[in-house]
Amino acid sequence: MTVLPALSPFRTTARIVLGVFLLFAGTAHLFFAREEFAAQVPSWMPLDTDFVVVASGIVEVVLGAALIFLPRWRVHIGWIVAAFFVAVFPGNIAQYVDGVDAFGLDTDSARLTRLFFQPLLVAWALWSTGAWRDRRTLRGSTRQ
Numbered sequence: 001m002t003v004l005p006a007l008s009p010f011r012t013t014a015r016i017v018l019g020v021f022l023l024f025a026g027t028a029h030l031f032f033a034r035e036e037f038a039a040q041v042p043s044w045m046p047l048d049t050d051f052v053v054v055a056s057g058i059v060e061v062v063l064g065a066a067l068i069f070l071p072r073w074r075v076h077i078g079w080i081v082a083a084f085f086v087a088v089f090p091g092n093i094a095q096y097v098d099g100v101d102a103f104g105l106d107t108d109s110a111r112l113t114r115l116f117f118q119p120l121l122v123a124w125a126l127w128s129t130g131a132w133r134d135r136r137t138l139r140g141s142t143r144q
Contacts, residue, residue, distance in 0.1 A: 004075065004134050014128035015067055015074065018081070022064030029057025039102035042094035059084060067129070078129025085121045092118055 007015070029037050034053055041049045063084060066077045095102060096111040105111045126132040 004130065004137055007074075007128075007130050011128050011130065012071075014124065015071075015078075018124055018128055019064045019067030022060045022067065022081070024064075026057045026060030026062075026064060029053050029060060033103075036102045039100045040088075040091040040095050042091055043098065044094075056088065074129040075131045075134050078125050078131030081125040081129070082122045082131065085118060085125060089115075089118050 034050070037053045037057070038049050041052045045052060063077065063081050066073065067081065070077060092111075092115055094100075095105070096108065096115060099108060099111070105114055
């Protein structure tokens with residue numbers, strides 16, 4: 001088993017904060033902001049909108065809990081969380097392109113500005129888990 005280098009307390013805190021953020025967002029998907037999240041599901045999505053909202057909420061709850069409670073798997077989880085943020089980005093683009101109001105984003109400039117935050121979430125996931133830094137350590141451990 002490969003031992004990963006320790007993370008700084010700041011990175012660990014950032015990982016836990018991201019986990020809490022995902023837990024909150026996932027809970028919001030499921031219980032009190034379903035309509036707001038439905039506004040982000042692209043019209044071209046071939047699945048039922050409510051299913052997409054509920055499924056993505058469940059994924060967010062699982063990923064948030066994993067970030068908080070599975071630090072041993074932080075690198076793998078970091079890559080998965082980053083991929084999730086990339087996967088939901090088309091919904092943010094669709095919200096901008098279609099001019100859909102949700103979460104107080106009621107102008108094109110507000111929706112456009114939001115698009116620039118998605119890469120920051122990807123970077124947060126990779127940095128706070130050490131996923132980018134420790135990718136070679138894990139890759140080297142599988143070549144035995």
